[in-house]
Amino acid sequence: MKIGFFGGTFNPPHLGHLLAATYALKTFDLDQVWFAPVFHHPFGKHSIPFEHRLAMCKLLIAELSPPFLVTDIEKEIAHEGKTYFTLKELQKRFPENTFSLVIGSDLQEQIKKWSHYNELQEEFTIHFVPRGEKDNPTSIPNISSTNVRADAYDTEIIKNVVTPEIHAYMEKNKFYDK
Numbered sequence: 001m002k003i004g005f006f007g008g009t010f011n012p013p014h015l016g017h018l019l020a021a022t023y024a025l026k027t028f029d030l031d032q033v034w035f036a037p038v039f040h041h042p043f044g045k046h047s048i049p050f051e052h053r054l055a056m057c058k059l060l061i062a063e064l065s066p067p068f069l070v071t072d073i074e075k076e077i078a079h080e081g082k083t084y085f086t087l088k089e090l091q092k093r094f095p096e097n098t099f100s101l102v103i104g105s106d107l108q109e110q111i112k113k114w115s116h117y118n119e120l121q122e123e124f125t126i127h128f129v130p131r132g133e134k135d136n137p138t139s140i141p142n143i144s145s146t147n148v149r150a151d152a153y154d155t156e157i158i159k160n161v162v163t164p165e166i167h168a169y170m171e172k173n174k175f176y177d178k
Contacts, residue, residue, distance in 0.1 A: 001031040004102040004127060005090065007074070007083055009145065010037045011047040012170060013060045014161045016143030018068075020129045023140055024102040025067055028127045032067045033102060035060070036086065039074040048175045050075060059165040084116035087124050100125040106132060106142070149176045 004024045010017065013035070021033040037053040047053065054072055061068040077089050083101065090099050101120070103111060105128045111117060120126070132142025143161050158167055170176060 001097045003097050003099050004030040004033040005036060005087055005099050006033050006102040007036040007038060009045055009047050010053045010057050011145050012148055012162060012166055013057045014143050014145060014148050016141060018060055019140040020104060021068055023129050024127055032069060035070045036074055052173065056166050056169055059169060060163060082115045084120040100127055102127050102129060104129050104131040
């Protein structure tokens with residue numbers, strides 16, 4: 001199977017993530033897309049606990065699995081969110097599958113600064129999903145988790161960018177209250 005690895009903080013996961021995964025699945029001829037919340041962010045970003053981000057990712061894709069799955073691989077391995085090592089571990093655990101990286105086009109420059117970027121691009125296909133590109137009619141909307149957290153107090157805005165299940169989970173746990 002051809003599997004797209006879609007890693008991220010997912011703090012919180014939102015409809016933009018789902019659109020990106022759907023775009024990748026259909027455009028890059030993937031069989032599945034695996035959502036993988038980062039356990040330790042390599043750039044030290046603060047986020048809510050891993051278990052909650054993992055749970056919300058599962059809520060995001062609950063009715064769509066397969067072809068979308070959620071993995072906790074980053075909790076299991078000790079590479080502190082280094083994508084290259086995560087993909088190598090997945091390749092080792094599932095040698096019958098071919099793994100590639102799914103990432104937003106907004107990170108095309110930042111990815112060049114990632115640990116082991118050269119090895120990553122040599123050993124794995126990197127699929128860039130167009131995000132927020134005004135001149136690209138296939139670009140997905142530029143929804144960001146940072147903006148979702150900033151707007152968490154505005155229920156009407158949040159209801160448009162997260163699923164009802166994630167919204168209820170956020171409300172119940174009061175993660176992003178000001």
